[in-house]
Amino acid sequence: MQSPSANFSGKPPKLLDQVRDKIRLKHYSIRTEQAYTDWIKRFILYFGKKHPREMGAPEVERFLTHLAVNGQVAASTQNQARCALLFLYKEVLGVELPWLDNVGQAKAPKRLPVVLNRDEMQAILSRLTGTHWLIASLLYGTGMRIMECLRLRVQDVDMKRKEILIRDGKGAKDRVTMLPIALVQPLQAHLTNVRELHESDLAAGYGAVYLPHALERKYPNAAREWCWQYVFPAGKLSTDPRSGAVRRHHVQEQAIQRAVKQAVRAADLTKAATPHTFRHSFATHLLEGGYDIRTVQELLGHADVSTTMIYTHVLNKGGRGVKSPLDNL
Incomplete structure (x- = not known):
């Protein structure tokens, strides 16, 4: 290049x-x-x-x-x-x-994240279909950020161990999260279709995927290997803005954001939920389930536990779990 x-x-x-x-x-x-x-x-x-x-x-x-x-x-x-x-x-x-x-830095306001309860989460997922449903389910079921999910490669998903390896996440850090058992079969079926698409691209003279950090020069054939393909490839081939190569990139985040927005509207929810809200809900529901905050911190990839502590303020109990005196009258 x-x-x-x-x-x-x-x-x-x-x-x-x-x-x-x-x-x-x-x-x-x-x-x-x-x-x-x-x-x-x-x-x-x-x-x-x-x-x-x-x-x-x-x-x-x-x-x-x-x-x-x-x-x-x-x-x-x-x-x-x-x-x-x-x-x-x-x-x-x-x-x-x-x-x-x-040069001064603007002070960002400290706001509590929007969190969906389980009924609201189910209402949104039930209004999504196909790849959009699978991606949204993974976001809620694993706590991944949307780009971490869309950048997944086939080799990052371990069906037997029920694990997902998130590479080069925020802060250039790798981490491991769980693969929900409920998504194993749908994900396997999805990957079968993706493999057929990849083989079709190879037959047409394409099939290469973007590889980071000069791996393409170090391993010339790796870009066409199945293990390096995106789990969620785009529907069309596109031109790489840096190299000019024609490749199949991953699904664009705007498509998922639009699908979730439509599902939230269809569910008639009053909360301003986005795909990132699923990550907040994942963390909050784990804490509600009694999981240790350090475990949740590791799954989310937070460098400092104080970042994870924000979810203790949005647990589904209201007023930090304190019972109002009015309810005792």
């Missing part, structure tokens, strides 16, 4: 191409690359296409303030823009100035 900044005219690479090169050198995801380049473009356009080398702390602070005041973006969005600009100055432009560490 040719680097985006590679050229034969002797001209220096464009700034955004330098950003992309640095991001790929650090093995950041394509989603991070897209987000960072978008924020950097917005920053440059906001100041009339002025080069970032000619700007500094006042401009960064002014841009972030504009996002918060005029754009009314969430604290997490503002912090993402901040990270993108600090990456630009530190990693790409090599600017080592004291003000970089003094």
Whole structure:
């Protein structure tokens, strides 16, 4: 694959191409690359296409303030823009100035997660079908994040041990979670169909899948092997935005989000549930079932148990389990 900044005219690479090169050198995801380049473009356009080398702390602070005041973006969005600009100055432009560490970070509000009870969970799942139902069931039954589920490879699912290996999760960490017994048979049937699709792709001259961290160069034939295929492949072939190769990627998260949104609406629920709500419900229901919080922490992949502790505040008892005096009258 040719680097985006590679050229034969002797001209220096464009700034955004330098950003992309640095991001790929650090093995950041394509989603991070897209987000960072978008924020950097917005920053440059906001100041009339002025080069970032000619700007500094006042401009960064002014841009972030504009996002918060005029754009009314969430604290997490503002912090993402901040990270993108600090990456630009530190990693790409090599600017080592004291003000970089003094650029303030927005304080994110501490909110309790939305949690569904078991009846609500069943109501949503009963209104999903096919692959959407299987993915939603896995999210609730394992506690995986949506992208962790969609990026699963065939070799990550161990039917005999009833385990799922989650590779390169949040924080670039691997972990193991359970495979619900109720999903073993549906998942086996699903993989049978996926294998037929893969063999059809091979016969058509395709069948290769994206491999991370230069594994494709180290193992030239691995991309076409069954064990490396996605458990939930997309319905159509697509062009890899980085390499230009035509491959079958995994299902897009937007498709699952739309399906869940429609199911929530059809179930006439008043809660703003999303696929990530299933992860919150998984953790809360395990704690309600009497499982140790350290076990739940490990299954969720939290680095600190204090992150898992938030689910103790949303257990299905109300008021932290305290009985109201009104109920004693």
